[in-house]
Amino acid sequence: MNKRSIVAVVAATAAAVSLGLAGCSGSPSTASSASSATLPVVKMMVGGIDKQIYLPYQLAESLGYYKKYGVDMQLSTEQNGGVGAEEAMVSGQVDLSGAWYIHSVDFQSKGKKVINLIQLSGAPGERIMCTPKSNVTSGADLKGKTVGVTDLGSGTDELTQFIASKAGVKKTDYQTIAVHAGATAIAALQRGSADCVMTTQPTVGALESQKLATSAIDLASTKGANAALGGAWPAAGLLAQESWVNSHKAVVQKVVTALTATMHWMSTHTAQDVADKLPKSFVQNATISKADYVKALKEDYGQFLPDGLMPAGGPKTVFQMENAIGVDTSSITYSDTFTNSFVNVALKQLGITPVTTPAGAKG
Numbered sequence: 001m002n003k004r005s006i007v008a009v010v011a012a013t014a015a016a017v018s019l020g021l022a023g024c025s026g027s028p029s030t031a032s033s034a035s036s037a038t039l040p041v042v043k044m045m046v047g048g049i050d051k052q053i054y055l056p057y058q059l060a061e062s063l064g065y066y067k068k069y070g071v072d073m074q075l076s077t078e079q080n081g082g083v084g085a086e087e088a089m090v091s092g093q094v095d096l097s098g099a100w101y102i103h104s105v106d107f108q109s110k111g112k113k114v115i116n117l118i119q120l121s122g123a124p125g126e127r128i129m130c131t132p133k134s135n136v137t138s139g140a141d142l143k144g145k146t147v148g149v150t151d152l153g154s155g156t157d158e159l160t161q162f163i164a165s166k167a168g169v170k171k172t173d174y175q176t177i178a179v180h181a182g183a184t185a186i187a188a189l190q191r192g193s194a195d196c197v198m199t200t201q202p203t204v205g206a207l208e209s210q211k212l213a214t215s216a217i218d219l220a221s222t223k224g225a226n227a228a229l230g231g232a233w234p235a236a237g238l239l240a241q242e243s244w245v246n247s248h249k250a251v252v253q254k255v256v257t258a259l260t261a262t263m264h265w266m267s268t269h270t271a272q273d274v275a276d277k278l279p280k281s282f283v284q285n286a287t288i289s290k291a292d293y294v295k296a297l298k299e300d301y302g303q304f305l306p307d308g309l310m311p312a313g314g315p316k317t318v319f320q321m322e323n324a325i326g327v328d329t330s331s332i333t334y335s336d337t338f339t340n341s342f343v344n345v346a347l348k349q350l351g352i353t354p355v356t357t358p359a360g361a362k363g
Helices: 016-019 052-062 085-088 100-111 157-166 181-190 203-209 224-227 244-249 250-267 271-277 291-305 312-326 339-348
Strands: 041-046 072-077 096-100 114-119 128-129 146-149 175-178 196-200 215-217 235-240
Touching: 016 250, 016 312, 041 052, 041 250, 052 072, 052 250, 052 271, 072 175, 085 096, 085 100, 085 235, 096 100, 096 244, 096 250, 100 114, 100 157, 100 235, 114 181, 114 250, 114 339, 128 146, 128 157, 128 203, 128 244, 146 181, 157 224, 157 312, 175 196, 181 196, 181 203, 181 244, 196 203, 196 271, 203 291, 215 224, 224 291, 235 244, 235 250, 250 339
Parallel strands: 041 072, 041 096, 146 175, 146 196
Antiparallel strands: 096 235, 114 235, 128 196, 128 215
C-alpha cells in the first residue's frame, strides 16, 4: 500500500487534471455547468493512485463526477520514500485519504479520531507472489523466507503478519523488506533479494507475464479474502479526521456521492470500459500492456463493492487481525471507525438500491 510515500501528481486545478485524461473526452458533458472556481476545493491523497485497487478515486475524476456533484477535487498520490496518504491526512496536508479501512482502526487505537466514510472494496486486492524455486503455497511456507511488502509497517506488512500467524509462523520466523510496487517489487524478485512479494495489479500481471512469480496466496477477491483471512476484509475506503468531517459535512456528502455514483457505474460497466476511462499511463506502460491490464482487472473486478456500504462482518475481521498482530483495540468499537450515513444519503439521492448487506455503525 505504499504507506510511507508522498507527491502530488494529479492536478492542482481542473485544467491540469484534464491533461492526464485526454482519452476521456466524454467526461465534461456529465459534469456540472458550474465553474470550478465556484466549487469548494478538496484535497485527497491516494495510496498509489495508479494501482488497480485504488482506481475508483481517479475514475470518479475521469467520469466528471466530482464536479458534477459539487467539488473541485485535487488528487495526489504517494511516492516511494515519502509520507503515507493516511499520514498526510492526519497531519493536515490533505483533507481526505484514499487508503485502507484498517488505518482508521490503527489511528483510533492511538487516540486519533479517524473515520472511514465510504467502502470501495471488500477484499485487499493483493496477492503474495512467489518465485517458483521458493516453493511457497501457503502461510506456513513463509517460515525462513524473505517477503517484500510495500513498506515496513504498511497494510501489506500487517496482512503478511496475520497470514503467517494464522499458520503458526511468528514475525521473527521470516524476514520482511520494503519493495514498494511496480518495477522495484519486480526487481526484488529478479535479483533474489526477496522470495515473495505482496503486491497488486498491475504488478501481479507483469510478474506472471514475465514468469518471475506465481500467486501463492490470493487476497484479490472476497472469496480469497474469506479463505485466507477468515472473512470479508474491507480494504480501500475514504478516510478523514472526524473533526474535519464534522465541520465540512456538506462537502463530505458531495465527495461521497461522487464516489457512490462511481461504484454504481463500475457495477454496470466492464473492465474494458473502466480501462478506457483511465489515463493511458495507468493502463499501459513499461510493465504491462493495456490488454493485460484489462485481463487482470477482469479477474479481480469482484473486489469492488457496488454501493459503497461497509460489508457486514468486515470490521470484525479487521479487528481480529489487529488483535492477532498486537494492536490494542480494547478502547474502541467497530462503530467508532466508520459510518454508512453519507453513503445512505447518496444512495437515496442517486436512486440506487443497496446490494451489500451493511455493517452497523453510528450515524
